[in-house]
Structures are given as structure tokens and as C-alpha cells.
Amino acid sequence: MADILVVEDEEAINELIRRNLKLVGHTCFLAMDGETAVEMINNKSFDLIVLDIMLPEMDGFEVLEQVKGTPTILLTAKRSVEDRVKGLVMGADDYLTKPFEMLELIARVEAILRRTKKDEDTFVIDNVRVEFHSRRLLLEENVVEYTPKEFELLEVLIRNRNIALSREKLLELVWGFEYIGESRTVDVHIQKLRKKLGLEKRIVTVYKLGYRLEV
Amino acid sequence: MKNKTYIWTLVLFLLFINVGIMLFSISNTKHNLSGIKGSYLREHYFLVNSMTKDIMAMNNRGYEIDDAIARSYDSYKMHYEVQKIYLQIYKDKVSIHSSLPIEATLSDKEMNVEKDITEIHVATLNGRKYIQISGNLPEQYSQYALVYYADITDIVNEWEKRNNSLFIASIIFSGVLSICLFILLEYLFEPLERISSISNQIANGEYKEKLEIRGGEEIAEVVQSFNTMADKIQYQMEELENHAREKQRLIDDLAHELRTPLTAIYGYAEYMQKTHLSEEDKYAATNYILSESTRLKNISESLLELVIIREEKEIEMISMDIEQLFKKVHQTENIKLKEKGIELVYYNELKEIKGNKDLIESMVVNLVDNAIKACSTKGKITMRAYFENEKKIIEVEDNGKGMTEKQLLQVTEAFYRVDTARSRKEGGNGLGLALCEQIAKKHHAELSFSSKPNEKTIVKVIFQE
Numbered sequence: 001m002a003d004i005l006v007v008e009d010e011e012a013i014n015e016l017i018r019r020n021l022k023l024v025g026h027t028c029f030l031a032m033d034g035e036t037a038v039e040m041i042n043n044k045s046f047d048l049i050v051l052d053i054m055l056p057e058m059d060g061f062e063v064l065e066q067v068k069g070t071p072t073i074l075l076t077a078k079r080s081v082e083d084r085v086k087g088l089v090m091g092a093d094d095y096l097t098k099p100f101e102m103l104e105l106i107a108r109v110e111a112i113l114r115r116t117k118k119d120e121d122t123f124v125i126d127n128v129r130v131e132f133h134s135r136r137l138l139l140e141e142n143v144v145e146y147t148p149k150e151f152e153l154l155e156v157l158i159r160n161r162n163i164a165l166s167r168e169k170l171l172e173l174v175w176g177f178e179y180i181g182e183s184r185t186v187d188v189h190i191q192k193l194r195k196k197l198g199l200e201k202r203i204v205t206v207y208k209l210g211y212r213l214e215v
Numbered sequence: 216m217k218n219k220t221y222i223w224t225l226v227l228f229l230l231f232i233n234v235g236i237m238l239f240s241i242s243n244t245k246h247n248l249s250g251i252k253g254s255y256l257r258e259h260y261f262l263v264n265s266m267t268k269d270i271m272a273m274n275n276r277g278y279e280i281d282d283a284i285a286r287s288y289d290s291y292k293m294h295y296e297v298q299k300i301y302l303q304i305y306k307d308k309v310s311i312h313s314s315l316p317i318e319a320t321l322s323d324k325e326m327n328v329e330k331d332i333t334e335i336h337v338a339t340l341n342g343r344k345y346i347q348i349s350g351n352l353p354e355q356y357s358q359y360a361l362v363y364y365a366d367i368t369d370i371v372n373e374w375e376k377r378n379n380s381l382f383i384a385s386i387i388f389s390g391v392l393s394i395c396l397f398i399l400l401e402y403l404f405e406p407l408e409r410i411s412s413i414s415n416q417i418a419n420g421e422y423k424e425k426l427e428i429r430g431g432e433e434i435a436e437v438v439q440s441f442n443t444m445a446d447k448i449q450y451q452m453e454e455l456e457n458h459a460r461e462k463q464r465l466i467d468d469l470a471h472e473l474r475t476p477l478t479a480i481y482g483y484a485e486y487m488q489k490t491h492l493s494e495e496d497k498y499a500a501t502n503y504i505l506s507e508s509t510r511l512k513n514i515s516e517s518l519l520e521l522v523i524i525r526e527e528k529e530i531e532m533i534s535m536d537i538e539q540l541f542k543k544v545h546q547t548e549n550i551k552l553k554e555k556g557i558e559l560v561y562y563n564e565l566k567e568i569k570g571n572k573d574l575i576e577s578m579v580v581n582l583v584d585n586a587i588k589a590c591s592t593k594g595k596i597t598m599r600a601y602f603e604n605e606k607k608i609i610e611v612e613d614n615g616k617g618m619t620e621k622q623l624l625q626v627t628e629a630f631y632r633v634d635t636a637r638s639r640k641e642g643g644n645g646l647g648l649a650l651c652e653q654i655a656k657k658h659h660a661e662l663s664f665s666s667k668p669n670e671k672t673i674v675k676v677i678f679q680e
Contacts, residue, residue, distance in 0.1 A: 012479035012503045016486065019500075023490055054471065056632075099478035102485050164489040206489075214491060 002047035002118050005029045007037040007063060009055050017050060020102050023162040034058025038066045046070050047118045048109060053083055064090050071112045102163060110159055123158050125215060128197045139197055149174060153189050157213040166210040217404045225396055229389050236385050240378040247374060252335055252346060259348040259363045267353055284359060288312045303362040315364060317341045343368040406434045410441055422449035468630035472514055476507035517646040524653045530571045537563045537600045544579050557590050561598035568607055570658050578654045581647040582611040582674050589615030589672060607678040617668040626664060627652045
């Protein structure tokens with residue numbers, strides 16, 4: 001549940017990022033230009049800034065100079081390596097090239113939040129309580145036994161909640177690229193999770209796509 | 216080139232000089248030789264005559280002929296030896312007296328000459344050179360022959376010495392000549408060498424190098440045309456570079472312009488597919504997809520129009536009524552004007568203007584569009600058509616927010632926007648003025664901008680005829 005400042009002059013994209021991050025529980029603040037962004041940075045502390053480089057008048061680099069200590073992800077339309085290198089040298093933590101995928105945006109935001117320990121440690125849904133750092137799983141205050149893959153699958157679903165994840169994507173994220181398994185494996189694990197935690201109504205099957213944890 | 220010229224000039228020069236000297240010395244020697252030959256021949260003749268006289272006199276006094284000859288020979292021998300002239304007397308082809316310091320007799324062949332003919336030779340005896348003149352004594356003593364040897368070794372040596380010194384002089388002269396020739400060629404070829412080194416520099420991309428004009432008329436001409444060429448190359452290279460840079464910028468801008476709506480369309484489609492949305496969210500997402508698609512459509516249409524106008528060689532030109540043009544523009548923009556509460560007025564002093572109806576209309580609509588974007592509510596836009604310096608002018612003025620000088624310089628660049636966020640919100644694609652400029656170019660007209668920030672902007676289309 002982080003406070004994130006999104007600086008982007010294109011309203012459509014600004015709104016898109018806000019909506020995507022809201023799905024996984026973050027609160028977004030929007031700035032359409034550099035001056036507003038700097039003003040907002042000075043008035044409020046954010047956990048993360050998503051910053052477009054191509055801004056009118058005051059560009060992203062100038063805004064970046066004013067950012068002190070807040071982790072920043074650069075958004076760039078150009079495929080220019082120079083821009084990225086310049087941004088990273090100036091203290092940006094990561095970059096994202098347009099067009100980007102939802103999961104990529106969320107993963108990068110998540111990675112930075114985890115690094116700065118701003119990510120959520122516990123997640124509660126219905127009677128289930130998940131403690132990430134101690135890797136504990138509780139159902140109605142009782143510890144539930146689980147296999148490592150089950151816990152990882154649950155974590156991926158929670159981190160990308162409200163977003164449908166394909167079986168292939170889940171295989172990739174949980175089992176890793178090298179795993180040459182069938183997507184049936186995913187189905188089996190999902191069934192087990194649903195049963196163990198009573199999440200039949202929460203983990204929904206999405207037509208032709210995969211699974212989604214709805215919160 | 217230089218070395219070839221040098222070698223060939225030198226070889227030819229030396230060849231002619233030395234052949235000349237050789238021919239001169241040969242003919243000189245011949246001439247001298249025939250000179251002394253003549254004088255010795257006369258001497259011989261005189262000697263024969265006086266000896267004959269002596270012999271006759273002695274004969275008359277009762278001397279034997281042989282005796283008389285011996286006496287006469289003795290007296291002359293002494294006299295001539297001093298002059299290095301030696302005598303030989305033959306009787307019936309046998310040598311009877313000889314004052315030669317060495318043993319030498321005439322060969323049979325030499326003896327076989329006709330009696331009254333005097334023979335002259337140059338003979339080399341024991342390493343010395345002699346002029347050898349042989350002739351018989353007259354009539355009654357004709358069995359006797361007098362051979363006369365004049366030692367000319369010293370004279371010939373003298374000539375040879377003179378010839379040798381001539382050759383030595385020619386060698387020294389040749390050396391000096393070769394050096395002078397080298398320096399001369401070095402001087403003459405220097406501009407050419409500079410031209411070649413500067414051509415190399417130009418080939419390596421340093422177009423700014425220039426030659427100074429020096430040297431004779433021809434060289435100066437070459438240098439001048441070379442400099443003109445270098446200038447032209449530099450100019451054209453800069454043109455090409457500018458052109459390439461402009462194209463690259465256009466492509467970069469286009470990529471950016473396309474990527475932004477694409478990101479939005481892709482993003483919202485993915486958002487709709489992967490998440491559970493309320494009707495309201497669905498509407499917002501599809502709305503973004505639609506408006507961004509429209510933006511892409513606008514960009515592609517404007518670009519296409521830009522390309523078509525640029526490619527089109529000839530456009531159809533007709534006389535059109537200005538009054539009607541302004542009315543049509545007013546009609547087209549009426550909705551936008553009313554929305555923002557902007558007043559549009561026009562003044563016309565021209566009867567008509569020549570041009571392509573659709574293009575001119577599209578240009579004025581674009582200019583008014585920009586004016587509307589610059590104006591806040593309750594702005595005022597004025598269209599005018601009039602003569603200035605005998606040129607027809609169409610002008611659009613607004614009292615909007617104006618532009619700075621820096622912005623004015625960039626306004627006709629494709630995808631340049633004075634106010635990015637606002638322009639996009641109002642559906643601009645950054646191609647309007649680029650299009651206007653192309654249209655103006657097709658009509659041999661010029662666009663001129665003047666503006667004061669927060670006060671007004673005037674755009675003039677100046678027609679050349």
C-alpha cells in the first residue's frame with residue numbers, strides 16, 4: 001500500500017498507470033507537468049515516483065534533480081540508451097520503455113518497494129492471513145501447512161491481484177523459465193489453494209486467460 | 216608527375232647540350248687541322264722548291280746529285296728540327312736520310328703515289344702525332360722523294376685540353392642546371408602539391424580548408440576553381456547534413472508521437488481484458504482507446520496529406536473569391552468558436568486570389584484553428600486580405616497568449632507544439648503549420664510570423680505575384 005507519484009503529461013497514460021497501480025492496492029497522485037511534480041514532492045513524501053522524461057517546459061531530468069531520496073522509475077518513449085544511462089546515473093532506480101505491459105510496471109514497482117522495505121508484509125483476505133516475511137499462512141488464526149510452490153503461487157496472485165494471469169505467466173513467475181511442465185500443474189496447485197484456504201470464490205477462473213485473485 | 220618532368224627535362228637538356236658541345240669540338244678540331252695542314256703543305260712546297268734550286272746550283276758546280284742532296288738536306292734539317300719538323304729523303308723508295316727521332320719509313324702503299332701528287336696524312340708514330348707530307352722532287356730528280364713530318368702532338372694536346380675543359384664545364388653546368396631545375400619545379404609544383412594535400416583533407420571530411428591564391432596565372436586559376444569547388448562541396452555537405460538531421464528528427468518525433476497513443480491503446484485493452492471492471496471503468500477505458508485511435512488516425516491523415524502536397528508537381532490554380540473563402544472558413548470553425556466564445560471578424564480589400572481552392576481553404580482553416588487554440592474564452596480573431604508592397608497578403612491575427620521568439624523559430628517544424636498538453640487535449644497533432652508551410656510553398660507564398668507573448672500573434676501568408 002504505497003503512495004506513488006505519477007508524472008506524465010499524457011492524460012491517457014497517466015490515468016492508465018494510476019488505474020493499474022490502484023488494482024494492486026497502491027494510491028497514486030497525478031502530476032501533468034514538471035513544475036507541479038516538484039511542488040508535490042516538496043509538500044508530501046512519496047514511497048515511489050514514476051517519472052516521464054519527455055515533459056513540456058521542465059523535463060524529467062530536471063525533475064529528477066529535485067528528487068531527494070525517493071526511489072524513481074523513469075518512463076521513456078525513446079529507445080535511447082543515452083537517456084536511460086543519463087537517468088540511471090542521475091539516481092533513477094529503474095526505467096520503463098513505452099509501450100509497457102501492466103505486469104512489467106507492477107513488477108518493477110513491487111521490486112523497488114521490496115528493496116526499500118515499503119512493500120506489504122501481511123495480506124488479509126476473508127479468513128486468510130498471509131505473512132510474507134515469516135512465510136506464515138493462517139486460516140482463522142490456525143497455521144496452514146503448504147508446499148513452497150503453493151506459497152509462491154499465492155504470493156504471485158496477491159502481488160498481481162485483480163489482474164488475470166495466464167497459466168503460462170504463472171508457470172514462468174512461480175516455477176521459473178527453465179521449468180518444462182504442463183499448464184495442468186498450475187490448475188492442480190490452484191485447486192489445492194482454493195480448497196486449503198476456502199478461496200473458491202476469490203480465485204476465479206477467467207475465460208481463456210487463466211486465474212485472477214479478486215479483492 | 217613532378218619527378219617525371221624533372222627527369223625528362225634534365226635528360227633532354229643534357230642530351231642537347233652535350234651533343235652540341237661534341238659537334239662543336241669535332242668541327243673545330245677539323246677546321247683547325249685543315250688550317251695547319253694547309254700551312255704545312257705550303258711549307259713543304261716551298262721546301263721542295265728551294266731544295267731543288269740548291270741541288271741544281273750544286274749540280275752545276277759539279278756536285279754529285281746524291282752529295283748535293285745530302286748537303287742540302289743537312290742544312291735544312293738543322294733549321295727545321297728546332298721547329299719539330301723532321302725530314303726524310305727517299306731515293307727509289309728507299310730511305311736515305313732521316314731526321315726523325317724514331318725509325319719510320321713509308322709503307323709501299325704510301326710510296327706508290329703518282330709522281331707529281333703530294334700526299335698528306337696524319338700519322339701516329341710511337342704515340343706522337345705527325346702531319347706527314349710526301350712528294351717527289353721535280354722532273355730530273357724525280358727518283359727522289361721528300362717526306363716532311365711535322366710533330367703536331369702538342370697542338371693536338373692543346374686542342375684536346377680545350378675540349379676536355381669544355382666537357383668539364385658542361386658537367387659542372389649540368390649539375391648546376393639539375394639543381395636549378397629541381398628548385399624551379401619544386402616552386403612551380405608547390406601549389407599542385409598543396410591542392411593534392413587539401414583534396415585529401417576534403418576527402419577526409421575537413422571541408423573548411425582553403426588554398427591561398429599564389430603563383431602564376433594558370434595556377435591561380437586552378438586554385439580559384441578548386442576553392443570554388445571546395446566551397447560548393449562544403450555547402451552541399453552541410454545541406455545534406457541538415458536535411459538528414461531534419462529527417463532524423465522527424466522520424467524520432469513521429470516514433471514518439473505514435474508510441475504515446477499506442478501505449479495508451481495497448482494499456483487500456485490489456486486493462487479491460489485482464490481485470491474485472493465496472494460499467495463506468497469500462498466506459499472510461501474504451502473512451503481512451505477511441506480517442507487515442509482518433510489521434511493516430513489524425514496523424515496518419517495529416518502525414519499523408521503532407522506527403523501528397525509535397526509530391527504533387529502541379530496543382531490546379533483557379534481564381535477564387537476571398538469573401539467566399541472567409542465565409543467558408545467561418546462556417547467550418549463556427550462550432551469551435553461558439554464553444555469558446557471567440558469572435559471572428561474579417562476585412563477584405565482584395566477581389567480575388569489565385570490558388571488551389573481546397574489547399575488555400577485548408578491553410579486558412581489551420582491558421583484559424585491555431586488562433587482558436589491560442590485564445591482564451593472571449594478572444595478575438597481577425598482575418599484580413601490586402602495589398603502590401605504590391606503583394607497580396609492573407610493574414611490571421613489573434614489576441615491569444617502569443618509566442619516567444621524561440622518558439623516562433625520552431626513553429627513550422629512537424630510535431631512541434633507550443634503547449635503540448637493543451638494542444639493534445641484539443642486534438643492537435645503538431646502538423647498543422649508544417650502543412651500550412653507546404654501549401655504556401657506550392658503557391659510560391661511565404662509564411663511570416665510575428666508575436667508578442669500574452670498579447671497577440673499575426674500570421675501572414677505573402678503571395679509572390
